[in-house]
Amino acid sequence: EAGVAQSPRYKIIEKRQSVAFWCNPISGHATLYWYQQILGQGPKLLIQFQNNGVVDDSQLPKDRFSAERLKGVDSTLKIQPAKLEDSAVYLCASSLVGSGSTDTQYFGPGTRLTVL
Amino acid sequence: GQNIDQPTEMTATEGAIVQINCTYQTSGFNGLFWYQQHAGEAPTFLSYNVLDGLEEKGRFSSFLSRSKGYSYLLLKELQMKDSASYLCAPWSTLGRLYFGRGTQLTVWP
Numbered sequence: 001e002a003g004v005a006q007s008p009r010y011k012i013i014e015k016r017q018s019v020a021f022w023c024n025p026i027s028g029h030a031t032l033y034w035y036q037q038i039l040g041q042g043p044k045l046l047i048q049f050q051n052n053g054v055v056d057d058s059q060l061p062k063d064r065f066s067a068e069r070l071k072g073v074d075s076t077l078k079i080q081p082a083k084l085e086d087s088a089v090y091l092c093a094s095s096l097v098g099s100g101s102t103d104t105q106y107f108g109p110g111t112r113l114t115v116l
Numbered sequence: 117g118q119n120i121d122q123p124t125e126m127t128a129t130e131g132a133i134v135q136i137n138c139t140y141q142t143s144g145f146n147g148l149f150w151y152q153q154h155a156g157e158a159p160t161f162l163s164y165n166v167l168d169g170l171e172e173k174g175r176f177s178s179f180l181s182r183s184k185g186y187s188y189l190l191l192k193e194l195q196m197k198d199s200a201s202y203l204c205a206p207w208s209t210l211g212r213l214y215f216g217r218g219t220q221l222t223v224w225p
Contacts (some may be wrong), residue, residue, distance in 0.1 A: 004158075011218065017197065033213075041217050041218075042203050042205070042215030042216050042217050043159065043203075043215045044211055044215070044220050045213065045214075048211075048212070055211070056210070056211075056212060074119075091158060091159075104149075104161050105161070105213060106161070107158035107159050107160070109156055109157065109158050110157075110158055
């Protein structure tokens with residue numbers, strides 16, 4: 001069974017530029033998560049989708065971050081404009097059910113973003 | 117909100133046993149996950165506890181005490197490949213996973 005796929009694996013941009021990350025979850029997984037992991041810290045949830053609806057985006061900086069999951073499968077996370085403090089690894093995870101039901105989240109390899 | 121506390125670093129030698137402690141304070145609690153994360157890689161699932169007690173899985177075991185807000189991960193017969201960060205992650209009743217900063221374990225030969 002294929003795991004969670006993410007691209008690109010690495011991205012270097014200058015501040016005020018925009019960037020987009022892509023995620024393809026495990027086939028059949030209804031719930032998709034985007035996390036931000038700053039060096040030396042644990043992952044922090046940015047947004048959670050159940051199928052194509054947003055369940056939780058309370059920690060998403062909505063002035064610059066946006067995410068969508070239009071067909072309930074793939075998802076993109078965008079940052080516009082980027083700031084230096086956005087330098088981090090962006091992890092995508094998926095789970096079979098999620099949202100109120102306890103099941104395991106499986107993570108993709110992540111995208112390492114460096115903002116100069 | 118969530119308050120999760122685990123040691124920043126631990127060291128041990130090959131073949132030894134190490135216990136990584138985690139204390140948490142949550143506004144709603146549904147269970148607790150442990151993840152392993154090697155440098156530059158994604159977190160991978162190790163264990164999940166929802167009831168009090170010990171869950172054993174090969175060389176790894178995890179313990180939970182809900183009343184004390186306390187969990188530990190026990191790693192036996194340590195191997196070099198166990199050098200990694202271990203993340204304690206309470207699961208809230210709202211369906212959200214909260215991660216601690218992680219404990220960086222270094223295993224020496």
